[in-house]
Amino acid sequence: MDAYDIFKKLAVGSKFNMQRFQSDAEKFKLINKQTKNVPNDEVETNGFVDVCSKTSLKRKYEEAEEEKKIDTLTLIKGMSVPVDGSKVKTKTNKNSMTEAKKIKLEREQINQFRNQHHISVTGSHVPKSIATFDELLTEYQVSKKLLNNMKECGYEQPTPIQMQAIPVLLQNRQLLACAPTGSGKTAAFLLPIIHHLNAPQKQGFRAIILSPTRELAKQTYRECLRLSEDYGFRIHIISKINQALSKYGPKSSQKFDILITTPKRLVFLLKQEPPAISLANVQWLIVDEADKLFEDGMRGFRDQLEEISTACTNSNLHRALFSATTTPAVTKWCRKNLKGLITVTVGQRNSAVDLIEQELLFVGSERGKLVAIRNIILKGIAPPVLVFVQSKERAQELFSELIYDGINVDVIHADRTQTQRDNVVRCFREGKIWVLICTELMGRGIDFKGVNLVINYDFPPTTISYIHRIGRTGRAGHKGKAITFFTEQDTTNLRSIATVMRASGCDVPEYMLAMKKHSKKERRKLERTAPERDTILTVPKYKQHVTKKLHKKNAVNIKKVTKNTH
Numbered sequence: 001m002d003a004y005d006i007f008k009k010l011a012v013g014s015k016f017n018m019q020r021f022q023s024d025a026e027k028f029k030l031i032n033k034q035t036k037n038v039p040n041d042e043v044e045t046n047g048f049v050d051v052c053s054k055t056s057l058k059r060k061y062e063e064a065e066e067e068k069k070i071d072t073l074t075l076i077k078g079m080s081v082p083v084d085g086s087k088v089k090t091k092t093n094k095n096s097m098t099e100a101k102k103i104k105l106e107r108e109q110i111n112q113f114r115n116q117h118h119i120s121v122t123g124s125h126v127p128k129s130i131a132t133f134d135e136l137l138t139e140y141q142v143s144k145k146l147l148n149n150m151k152e153c154g155y156e157q158p159t160p161i162q163m164q165a166i167p168v169l170l171q172n173r174q175l176l177a178c179a180p181t182g183s184g185k186t187a188a189f190l191l192p193i194i195h196h197l198n199a200p201q202k203q204g205f206r207a208i209i210l211s212p213t214r215e216l217a218k219q220t221y222r223e224c225l226r227l228s229e230d231y232g233f234r235i236h237i238i239s240k241i242n243q244a245l246s247k248y249g250p251k252s253s254q255k256f257d258i259l260i261t262t263p264k265r266l267v268f269l270l271k272q273e274p275p276a277i278s279l280a281n282v283q284w285l286i287v288d289e290a291d292k293l294f295e296d297g298m299r300g301f302r303d304q305l306e307e308i309s310t311a312c313t314n315s316n317l318h319r320a321l322f323s324a325t326t327t328p329a330v331t332k333w334c335r336k337n338l339k340g341l342i343t344v345t346v347g348q349r350n351s352a353v354d355l356i357e358q359e360l361l362f363v364g365s366e367r368g369k370l371v372a373i374r375n376i377i378l379k380g381i382a383p384p385v386l387v388f389v390q391s392k393e394r395a396q397e398l399f400s401e402l403i404y405d406g407i408n409v410d411v412i413h414a415d416r417t418q419t420q421r422d423n424v425v426r427c428f429r430e431g432k433i434w435v436l437i438c439t440e441l442m443g444r445g446i447d448f449k450g451v452n453l454v455i456n457y458d459f460p461p462t463t464i465s466y467i468h469r470i471g472r473t474g475r476a477g478h479k480g481k482a483i484t485f486f487t488e489q490d491t492t493n494l495r496s497i498a499t500v501m502r503a504s505g506c507d508v509p510e511y512m513l514a515m516k517k518h519s520k521k522e523r524r525k526l527e528r529t530a531p532e533r534d535t536i537l538t539v540p541k542y543k544q545h546v547t548k549k550l551h552k553k554n555a556v557n558i559k560k561v562t563k564n565t566h
């Protein structure tokens, strides 16, 4: 390659003024001396411009074109590019271009769809979300039977979490999913499990679903029965531990497919000598309300979860964690322990559903709370209504007050027997109970259809608790209302709850958002121990000891009354 060639290549695509650079052009033999005075007739021929007769122009153009065909540089063995820097317009290149364009376009469409439904994902090779359940038929060969069962439940269109979590689990990926309360997370994990397990097999439990409370486990069990109708699975819920001991002996447990339980009961069975249950064939471990189950300490399930995980020895084990709220500890654990993890988040993390109209009501004192709740009832309530208090004692006290107010009220807490709890839940579902007083026990996961109002009689201990409690209303696209009472005692979490409210579009007084942020220590303390509060009684303090005795006596009678009404 001489100087001329180099010049040609460097000048590819450029035009220059022949009069000004005539001497250069002569030097590089671009023009003949005799043609130099021919009037300008600029022609661009891939880099060199000549002023010449039309024939010589044509010839030079043809020469240049010819040269272009042969002048290629070999870069890597088997790959070559034209030396003039132009793109190679071969057939394969064209194809791969259109292929790349297609992929890019598809990516953009997928992202657009996710944005539209407020779905965000992390992880590699995240499967495309589905827009309709019918796509599962063609893309994942999900049976018509299963899709019909979904339809029977009234599930015509997937909710955002179902759009993304279902394909992820159908592709056998491990998942951490966070989506708002009442957004259909249960079906998002049940559908893939039913599909994967396909038919009953006498291999022992192949899927386990862990829930923090028996009430939630029962609800999931019912949903699982409905969605797996005609599959013939043996689905089990550990309710009576003594019965379970005999039921799940190493031999008999072979015939079961799906186990739905609280971690405590399962660990009890695992701890028997020899273990009363085998988890060696478990392929799917679902942790519902994952952040709750990851809590440390007395009220947490962290240790039990660890034991259950260890007992699931199958090399083909997949884990999926679901919740409406999440903590950094859960995310960290998942990233560390779950290979090929995909995270799916719908909406803002740890936020309240914007379909819920939220109100903070200053009631001054404990007695102010009773006045306020009676006012609300007097103004007229549209049942069903859930009322949250901080302890079982207070639940009982409030019940003793409201039972004589002429409304169908009942109470549920951990001190009531399992039969009583089951009856109360059933009656509330059937509309026989209008107002249900409850503790944190009912705060998570419970899906009562059409709860119109949630009253936080006692201020929630954390923002997470607030989100779950009020999330018992405004479910599955329906509107709801939540009223939270507060006194001067409740300032610790007022600011953060006001922030959650503002984020979901509710009006909050500015002063609440500007309140002093309380220390982590103070908030932690409140999380562990509920604040001391005056007894829930209408009578003045000096008469309370007499009335308290009366309440205790009444509590016995009330139990009889409620027993009869159920």
Ligand SMILES: Nc1ncnc2c1ncn2[C@@H]1O[C@H](COP(=O)(O)OP(=O)(O)OP(=O)(O)O)[C@@H](O)[C@H]1O
Pocket (backbone or CB within 6 Å): 154, 155, 156, 157, 158, 159, 162, 179, 180, 181, 182, 183, 184, 185, 186, 187, 323, 324, 444, 445, 446, 447, 471, 475, 476
């Ligand atoms: N695709 C769907 N279409 C219509 N309704 C649905 C659909 N999927 C679930 N639901 C209904 O939505 C309600 C809430 O579902 P689910 O209990 O699974 O919510 P969740 O996200 O688990 O809530 P939480 O966080 O409070 O536990 C249920 O009544 C359920 O039957």
